[in-house]
Amino acid sequence: MNSYQxxxxxxxxxxxxxxxxxxxxxxxVTRTARIHEAAWKQLFDEVLLRAAPAQNPFDHEDYRxxxxxxxxxxxxxxxxxxxxxxxxxxxxxxxxxxxxxxxxAKRKNHAFRERLRRDSVEVFDSTIxxxxxxxxxxxxxxxxSSSKNAAAVLQSAGLEALFDARVDGVEAERLGLPxxxxxxxxxxxxxxxxxxxxxxxxxxxxxxxxxAARAAGCGRIIGIARSGQAEELCRHGADIVVRDLDxxxxxxxxxxxxxxxxxxxxxQMLAGQRPAVFLDYxxxxxPIVDRPDRALLSDAMxxxxxxxxxxxxxxxxxxxDRADVERLVGIEELIYxxxxxxxxxxxxxxxxxxxxxxxxxxxxxxxxxxxxxxxAGIDGALIERKRYAIAAHYRLVAPDQTPAIEAAVxxxxxxxxxxxxxxxxxxxxxxxxxxxxHKGRAVCWLLEVLKLDRPDVLPIYIGDDETDEDAxxxxxERGGLGLLVAAGPQASAAHYRLxxxxxxxxxxRRLLETTSP
Numbered sequence: 001m002n003s004y005q006x007x008x009x010x011x012x013x014x015x016x017x018x019x020x021x022x023x024x025x026x027x028x029v030t031r032t033a034r035i036h037e038a039a040w041k042q043l044f045d046e047v048l049l050r051a052a053p054a055q056n057p058f059d060h061e062d063y064r065x066x067x068x069x070x071x072x073x074x075x076x077x078x079x080x081x082x083x084x085x086x087x088x089x090x091x092x093x094x095x096x097x098x099x100x101x102x103x104x105a106k107r108k109n110h111a112f113r114e115r116l117r118r119d120s121v122e123v124f125d126s127t128i129x130x131x132x133x134x135x136x137x138x139x140x141x142x143x144x145s146s147s148k149n150a151a152a153v154l155q156s157a158g159l160e161a162l163f164d165a166r167v168d169g170v171e172a173e174r175l176g177l178p179x180x181x182x183x184x185x186x187x188x189x190x191x192x193x194x195x196x197x198x199x200x201x202x203x204x205x206x207x208x209x210x211x212a213a214r215a216a217g218c219g220r221i222i223g224i225a226r227s228g229q230a231e232e233l234c235r236h237g238a239d240i241v242v243r244d245l246d247x248x249x250x251x252x253x254x255x256x257x258x259x260x261x262x263x264x265x266x267x268q269m270l271a272g273q274r275p276a277v278f279l280d281y282x283x284x285x286x287p288i289v290d291r292p293d294r295a296l297l298s299d300a301m302x303x304x305x306x307x308x309x310x311x312x313x314x315x316x317x318x319x320x321d322r323a324d325v326e327r328l329v330g331i332e333e334l335i336y337x338x339x340x341x342x343x344x345x346x347x348x349x350x351x352x353x354x355x356x357x358x359x360x361x362x363x364x365x366x367x368x369x370x371x372x373x374x375x376a377g378i379d380g381a382l383i384e385r386k387r388y389a390i391a392a393h394y395r396l397v398a399p400d401q402t403p404a405i406e407a408a409v410x411x412x413x414x415x416x417x418x419x420x421x422x423x424x425x426x427x428x429x430x431x432x433x434x435x436x437x438h439k440g441r442a443v444c445w446l447l448e449v450l451k452l453d454r455p456d457v458l459p460i461y462i463g464d465d466e467t468d469e470d471a472x473x474x475x476x477e478r479g480g481l482g483l484l485v486a487a488g489p490q491a492s493a494a495h496y497r498l499x500x501x502x503x504x505x506x507x508x509r510r511l512l513e514t515t516s517p
Contacts, residue, residue, distance in 0.1 A: 011240045011476040012249045014469055016491035018219055019199040021134045022189050023127070024069065025145040025153060027205035028224055031122035032153055037063045039111040043104060044079060051085050064227065069206025071146045071169060071179030072105045112149060121157040126246040131162055133250055140164045142189040146179050165192035180208040183216035190216070198421050203245070210236045214436045217421045220473065222248070237436050239473050255489040259496035259507055266496070267514050269458055269481065274312050275511060276452045278443050278471065279305070280463035281318040281325050284485050287501055288426055290395055292320070292384060297329055301501070304508040309333045311515045315446060317341060317439050319425070319467055321386045339388040340432065340467060341442020352445065357388050360433035363419035364390060367412040367431050374408035381405060388433060395427040405429065425465050439467055440474030453478065462504060469493050483507070
């Protein structure tokens, strides 16, 4: 992560783009992580004293790496394996004093409960405030925890009413759900709240928890790095990493400042730096039209983009197939990222084909067949098959038929729920591979590959749609600048607003004037 001087540094979340928040307990909501860590240390130091006295005692790094966020039995197995200690597995009826994995699990639980009775539960006030703000905005909230003591902890802290659902170690065992880093408890929490994972914000502090939220397909993943593991949280799938939730800004429908009216401030950010510009296509470079094939680039916009590309890196990042948007723009010098970044190509042999996405093609094929069958009788319904996505357009559909479009998309999703995820946009529903990849990750990949992730480069992303929020969020983390194309106030993680594509053209020409050859 980088935070450069004079750049907007505070990450922004457009909470109106989501319907739920899913929170880990220990280290996120409560400070019970220190109680857990002390109980684990008590247990494992006793084990080491008997089984491997020459080895170092259990420490914080062991806690973070082997047990934090995991179900109790998995944590015991992980740590023992790390020290080459072999103990019998035993069974659920083993007493705490028995030297088996199950016996140790009961012993740890007894130690934790004893400490919980002795010590009061502390909470993170910033997290409680964050949750209340989400709930005040109409979002539902759930707790996910590997702990079988989650209910007791919540009761002790007086937080039971803060969550609409709870999936903890007891519930996971009852349902036979594997623990983190498997996605199942996040998926179960979203089901309990009645939302799709893509509609949920996940908040985690453990690496295994971030992995689980990413595998579940949560729409935004916030990692809390209280113990200095920011880079690892990013590598494991966090979209935003903060030390505390009070570092986040929540945007509902506040009006963003106009980028043209505040261009002098943007020019000041560019002092001594060069821009790297990333542009959406539909709704950004061209107006939104009834049919995708009618979104044609004007000569004036093409000239502005071409001239800017002669002075700084410019990439088109679109939900369209790469070949399609490359044909419509028609400028060879640009970098093109199609299918929301799953397919990238550019000058000098630059190329990325997301290898894992190919495995999802059969699921997309099946979903496309079902959608075409279900929507064949609805006037105006348009199915656009892309290489790595399927879009169901309903701009030309009678308003009373819109629920039927979404019901058909949901039916196709239910058939392929482990393979695909549903996203939205301007008058479309879209099915995409359930992979941790989107426009934001594509932009980050380009910054790194092109060696643009450095203090003398200011990344700028301009987009208008829900899928562009991933890129705005990614650039928040890297000290970049997000510009939302919108006629009026709209929830967004961007920093500025441009009212329409004409304003985008004006902005690009003014940017060209400030950028030296």
